[in-house]
Amino acid sequence: xxxxxxxxxxxxxxxxxxxxxxxxxxxxxxxxxxxxxxxxxxxxxxxxxxxxxxxxxxxxxxxxxxxxxxxxxxxxxxxxxxxxxxxxxxxxxxxxxxxxxxxxxxxxxxxxxxxxxxxxxxxxxxxxxxxxxxxxxxxxxxxxxxxxxxxxxxxxxxxxxxxxxxxxxxxxxxxxxxxxxxxxxxxxxxxxxxxxxxxxxxxxxxxxxxxxxxxxxxxxxxxxxxxxxxxxxxxxxxxxxxxxxxxxxxxxxxxxxxxxxxxxxxxxxxxxxxxxxxxxxxxxxxxxxxxxxxxxxxxxxxxxxxxxxxxxxxxxxxxxxxxxxxxxxxxx
Amino acid sequence: xxxxxxxxxxxxxxxxxxxxxxxxxxxxxxxxxxxxxxxxxxxxxxxxxxxxxxxxxxxxxxxxxxxxxxxxxxxxxxxxxxxxxxxxxxxxxxxxxxxxxxxxxxxxxxxxxxxxxxxxxxxxxxxxxxxxxxxxxxxxxxxxxxx
Amino acid sequence: xxxxxxxxxxxxxxxxxxxxxxxxxxxxxxxxxxxxxxxxxxxxxxxxxxxxxxxxxxxxxxxxxxxxxxxxxxxxxxxxxxxxxxxxxxxxxxxxxxxxxxxxxxxxxxxxxxxxxxxxxxxxxxxxxxxxxxxxxxxxxxxxxxxxxxxxxxxxxxxxxxxxxxxxxxxxx
Numbered sequence: 001x002x003x004x005x006x007x008x009x010x011x012x013x014x015x016x017x018x019x020x021x022x023x024x025x026x027x028x029x030x031x032x033x034x035x036x037x038x039x040x041x042x043x044x045x046x047x048x049x050x051x052x053x054x055x056x057x058x059x060x061x062x063x064x065x066x067x068x069x070x071x072x073x074x075x076x077x078x079x080x081x082x083x084x085x086x087x088x089x090x091x092x093x094x095x096x097x098x099x100x101x102x103x104x105x106x107x108x109x110x111x112x113x114x115x116x117x118x119x120x121x122x123x124x125x126x127x128x129x130x131x132x133x134x135x136x137x138x139x140x141x142x143x144x145x146x147x148x149x150x151x152x153x154x155x156x157x158x159x160x161x162x163x164x165x166x167x168x169x170x171x172x173x174x175x176x177x178x179x180x181x182x183x184x185x186x187x188x189x190x191x192x193x194x195x196x197x198x199x200x201x202x203x204x205x206x207x208x209x210x211x212x213x214x215x216x217x218x219x220x221x222x223x224x225x226x227x228x229x230x231x232x233x234x235x236x237x238x239x240x241x242x243x244x245x246x247x248x249x250x251x252x253x254x255x256x257x258x259x260x261x262x263x264x265x266x267x268x269x270x271x272x273x274x275x276x277x278x279x280x281x282x283x284x285x286x287x288x289x290x291x292x293x294x295x296x297x298x299x300x301x302x303x304x305x306x307x308x309x310x311x312x313x314x315x316x317x318x319x320x321x322x323x324x325x326x327x328x329x330x331x332x
Numbered sequence: 333x334x335x336x337x338x339x340x341x342x343x344x345x346x347x348x349x350x351x352x353x354x355x356x357x358x359x360x361x362x363x364x365x366x367x368x369x370x371x372x373x374x375x376x377x378x379x380x381x382x383x384x385x386x387x388x389x390x391x392x393x394x395x396x397x398x399x400x401x402x403x404x405x406x407x408x409x410x411x412x413x414x415x416x417x418x419x420x421x422x423x424x425x426x427x428x429x430x431x432x433x434x435x436x437x438x439x440x441x442x443x444x445x446x447x448x449x450x451x452x453x454x455x456x457x458x459x460x461x462x463x464x465x466x467x468x469x470x471x472x473x474x475x476x477x478x479x
Numbered sequence: 480x481x482x483x484x485x486x487x488x489x490x491x492x493x494x495x496x497x498x499x500x501x502x503x504x505x506x507x508x509x510x511x512x513x514x515x516x517x518x519x520x521x522x523x524x525x526x527x528x529x530x531x532x533x534x535x536x537x538x539x540x541x542x543x544x545x546x547x548x549x550x551x552x553x554x555x556x557x558x559x560x561x562x563x564x565x566x567x568x569x570x571x572x573x574x575x576x577x578x579x580x581x582x583x584x585x586x587x588x589x590x591x592x593x594x595x596x597x598x599x600x601x602x603x604x605x606x607x608x609x610x611x612x613x614x615x616x617x618x619x620x621x622x623x624x625x626x627x628x629x630x631x632x633x634x635x636x637x638x639x640x641x642x643x644x645x646x647x648x649x650x651x652x
Contacts, residue, residue, distance in 0.1 A: 240616035241627040244645065245638045254648035261625035262652070293616070311651055318481060319563075319647045321534045326500065326640040384510040385523050386550055404550040408526035411508035415526075419506065445513065 007036040008108055011047035014056020019075060019092040023051065026098040035105045048108055049073065053090075054080070071104060128278075130228040131286060133185050136221035139214055140290055148193045150201065156180050159213075160193065160201045166210040169202030178248070181217035211291050215247045218287030224279030227286050232267040232278075236260070236296035242288060251328075252276045256284050354479065361475045362390035369468045375456030376464065377435065380449045381442065381472065382406055389446065406439045406449045413439075427462070438462065442469040443476050482541035483643065484559050485528070486587065487568035488579045489547035490519035492601040492633030494528045496568060497542045499636040500643070501530030505542075516548070525551060527558055552586065559590045564597075564646045568633065571600040572609040577618050584624065591624075595649035599631040599642050 015023065027037045037049075044050060045067060054076030073088055074080045080087040086104075088097065131137065135151065142149050142163035152158040156179065157171040172180065180188070193201070226232065238260040242253070255274055259265070263273075267285055271278045288294050311319075366379050370392050378393040382403035391399045413425040428439040435453045438461075442448040448469055452461045485493040498505045508526035516523055528544030543558045545551070559565070565587055569580045580598065584591065598619075600612065615628045627645035631638035 238625060239620055240613075240625060241629075241645065243612060243629055244627070245629040245631050245641045251644075254644055255652055257627070257645075258648040258652035261627075261649075315563075316651055318534075318538065319651050321536065321538065322532075322540055323644055323647050325532055325534045325540075326643055328640055328644060329637060383513040384525070385513050385516075386525055386548070387514055400550055401553065404525075404548075405553060407510065408508065408546070408551060408554060411510055412526040415506055415508050445511065 006109060007038050008048040008105060009046060010037050010039050010049045010051055011041070011044035012039060012051040013044075014053040015051065015075070016053065016091075019053070019090065022092040022094050022097060026094055026101055029094075029098060030101060030105070033102070035102055037101060037105070049104065051075070054078070071108070073100070128232055128282070129225045131222055131225035132228060134217075134221035135181055135183070135185060135188060136214075136217040136286070136290070137227075138185070138190060139210070139217055140227075143210065143214070143290075148195055148198045149190055150193050151180070151188055151190050153180065153183060153188045158201075160198055160205065161210060162195075162198055162202075163210070164195075167202075168208050168210045168213050169198075169205040170208070171205055177213060178216060178220060181213075181220040209246075211243075212246055214290040215242065215287045218290045219248055219283050222279075222283040222286045224282050226267075226282050227289060230285070230289070232282075234296060235264045235266045235269070236285075236294050237264045238288065238293055239295040240293045242291065242293060247287075250280060252280055253284055256281060358475060358479065359390055362472065363392075365468050365471045365475070366390050366392040368471070369450070369464055372464050372467075373452075373456070373461060375453050376450060376461060377453050378451040379465075379468075380406065381446055382449070384411070384445055384447060393451075402449070406447060410439050410441070410447055427465075429458075438465065440465060440469060442472040445476070446472060448472065480541060480561055481538065482543055482558075482562045483564055483566060483646070484562045484590075485542065485544040485566045485568060486555065486583060487547060488570065488573070488583070489516045489523060491547065491568035491570045492599075493544040493547070493568055494524055496566070496599065496601075496631075496633040496639045496642075497528050497530050497544050499634055500532060500639045501542055502532055503530055505530035505544075514548070523547065527554060555586065559587065562590065562594065564594045564650055565590060566597055566599060566642055566646060568599045568601055568631075569615075570602050571612075571630070572602045572605045576600075576610045577614055580615060580618065581622075584622070595626075595646060597627040597629070597642050597646040597649065599629055599633070599639070601631055601633050603630040603632070 010027075012020075012023070024039070027039065030037060040047060047070065049071050051073045052075065054074055071084050071086065073086045075088050075090050075092065077090055086100065088100070138149075138151075139161070141147070142161055143166065144163075146164045148162050148164065150158055150160055156176050159172065159180065160169040162168075170177070238257060241257050241261060242249070244253070252274075256270065256276060259270065259274060265273060267278065267281050270276075270281050274281070285294070362381050366381065369379055370376055378397070379391075380388060380393065380399060380403055381390040382388050384407055386404035386407035388399040388403040393399055393402075409428055410425060413428045417423050417425050424441065426440065430437045433454065435451060436456070436458065437449060437451050439447060439449045448465060450461065450465050452458070485497055487493055494505065494507060494509075506529040508524055508528070509522040510525050512521055512523045524544060524546045526546065530542045531539045532542070533539050543562075545555050545558050567580065567583050567587070569576055569583070573579055587596070598615065600615065603609070612628060612630060619626055619628065627642070627649065629638070629642055629645065631642060633639065
């Protein structure tokens with residue numbers, strides 16, 4: 001629907017002059033109350049509302065052009081019925097058309113708001129961009145190709161990464177590691193090391209699991225962009241839960257993991273099932289893929305929704321109150 | 333206590349020749365204590381000495397009772413009872429008494445490492461049975477302190 | 480009665496984990512160890528550990544810990560009756576840690592089927608060469624039981640709370 005933010009468009013046809021005056025007056029009076037309509041003669045397919053006179057020839061052709069969801073107000077001497085059809089007896093009365101329009105305005109605005117929210121949340125709302133040129137991509141390649149690299153930048157301690165042994169040696173704190181992951185690739189200098197060089201550099205440094213850094217850089221770098229070669233329509237499952245006590249996480253990730261541990265579904269279906277923003281699901285997916293817990297090999301049929309265990313509302317309430325009581329500090 | 337000391341001396345002498353397994357000596361001495369207890373009163377139908385963490389050390393039971401399971405249950409009951417007593421009276425349990433129509437069971441501490449559970453039938457005199465059990469506990473204490 | 484049950488082998492940290500999130504000093508039934516457990520610790524739970532947390536509306540969530548030794552398995556049924564979920568703690572450093580986990584998954588299979596479970600791996604920092612978390616993942620994958628497995632420090636309330644959050648997610652979804 002094309003409209004100014006909260007103005008609804010009325011297209012009309014074959015109105016008698018006195019009805020047209022009444023309608024115009026009603027619209028003007030309503031505008032004083034903040035109820036905004038605009039009358040248009042053309043482009044009836046874009047209108048929210050059609051007002052037709054039953055007696056006019058033009059009305060019949062307009063009716064044929066109307067979309068199924070459009071609301072039609074038919075002025076007639078007799079009563080009309082039908083889906084989305086409101087019958088109004090001629091001649092038009094100012095107070096009745098005004099109150100009818102006001103009621104329709106409220107109803108339709110709610111409807112529009114809902115469909116906008118749905119569109120915003122639905123995966124089709126925006127194209128999914130590929131995730132490229134981030135430290136996360138470099139880390140994945142390092143592990144895949146079994147490389148040994150040094151990542152350095154001016155303000156932080158260097159990272160020495162062994163893609164064969166899956167280890168990371170550094171003096172950087174957890175917070176610094178997060179900050180490094182959020183830097184643009186241009187701000188980092190990356191060079192290959194020999195295994196011997198790695199041993200020399202990593203001596204005296206803290207060794208941490210590359211997994212944990214892969215996970216957190218996946219969450220930080222992704223920003224709703226999907227790893228290239230992956231699809232939001234391909235069904236998958238989790239082979240294992242992420243090790244949340246050692247990973248960064250959002251509250252929503254518990255729900256995603258719980259669903260994916262039992263069901264096979266695509267990112268798209270997961271979004272519909274969980275009502276969690278698709279960006280968060282993609283971030284979770286990328287990180288889970290990087291730490292090797294995505295299972296999409298043996299999957300043929302999606303099973304989303306096949307787990308039929310329904311938790312009674314009363315118990316759900318209790319469980320969410322327990323979660324409230326045990327608030328975690330470490331959410332992202 | 334002379335009998336006990338004699339028993340220990342005898343057992344120790346016997347076992348010294350074979351590697352002197354202290355646990356075995358204790359267990360045999362404890363078996364004697366239970367036999368004596370059963371012989372004292374015909375209404376005592378069975379008894380177990382177990383460790384506080386529920387491992388059976390000596391038994392005088394009828395066959396169809398699983399001594400290991402019973403030891404674990406006794407220790408759980410006595411530990412719960414101790415916790416209850418400690419929370420309410422800041423004290424330890426003297427005995428846990430379970431009564432049913434067919435008979436009674438009582439569980440008591442016997443030193444800080446062991447406990448004694450005794451089964452008596454419906455005709456048994458509870459006071460007398462408890463007194464016999466107390467004597468048995470004295471013997472158990474003597475065995476442990478003699479080592 | 481709404482209760483969460485903590486179970487697992489001797490020395491996995493059940494009593495400690497309950498203590499780290501509970502509001503009161505937990506009620507225990509600790510006695511001196513006389514069996515092989517004495518190599519791990521001096522005292523052991525023989526009946527149960529008990530504590531609770533209170534929700535905003537006053538509801539109490541009771542936390543029960545089972546004894547670890549198999550000979551106390553009669554307590555397992557008693558304690559799980561009416562429970563809302565199970566936390567299994569396993570000492571990651573134990574040479575047969577995977578077998579230990581499977582033993583508890585099997586022993587509590589009926590309760591897990593009806594409710595849900597999460598697995599906490601304790602004592603992760605003691606030995607670098609202890610069983611890798613991926614081995615636990617593999618074991619669960621083979622059993623087709625994709626339960627949460629987290630490395631935890633039973634003394635850290637944040638870790639134990641994370642386990643409970645995962646348990647709640649398993650129970651709701």
